Every structure is written in C-alpha cells, then in structure tokens.
Amino acid sequence: MVENINIAQVSICSSDTNFDLVTLHQFLKIPSLKRNELIMQQKIEFIDIAGDKINLIDGLRAITSLIKKLREEGSYSNYIENQ
Numbered sequence: 001m002v003e004n005i006n007i008a009q010v011s012i013c014s015s016d017t018n019f020d021l022v023t024l025h026q027f028l029k030i031p032s033l034k035r036n037e038l039i040m041q042q043k044i045e046f047i048d049i050a051g052d053k054i055n056l057i058d059g060l061r062a063i064t065s066l067i068k069k070l071r072e073e074g075s076y077s078n079y080i081e082n083q
Helices: 024-029 032-040 056-073 076-082
Strands: 007-013 019-023 044-048
Touching (some): 007 056, 019 024, 024 056, 024 076, 044 056, 056 076
Antiparallel strands (some): 007 019, 007 044
C-alpha cells in the first residue's frame, strides 16, 4: 500500500560507479522534466527508513500520491520551497 511506504532517500546514479543520496524533498525539488528523465533512464532507486530498496513502481506511486495530496491541500509550492 502507498500509505505504508516511507521513502527516506533517493539514490541517483550520476555515473557508472557513483551514486548521490538525496532526501525525498531534495528529489522533489529537481525540476519534473529532469526527474522524469532520471526515472526513464532507470537512474534512481528509492530507499526506505530502514535502508531497504523500495520497488520503483511502488516508490513512484508513493511520490505521485504525496504530490497529489499536497496539491489538493494547496501546499505543494510551500512544501518545495520551505522544507
């Protein structure tokens, strides 16, 4: 279930051997076109608070759900700017 997924970090592949760990908030601050490009190129992995890898589809569903909820509340821009 999406509600049970707690993404703590996102691992972004920056080269063949280097990965950058960013928080979910930092990942959401990346412009959506760049995020989509990283996703399509399979250069990201979602990591939960226990340090375990989250299935890509489940992670994307959780992020989509979070963004939808924030937009419905009218707080998406505030979340991106102030976290």
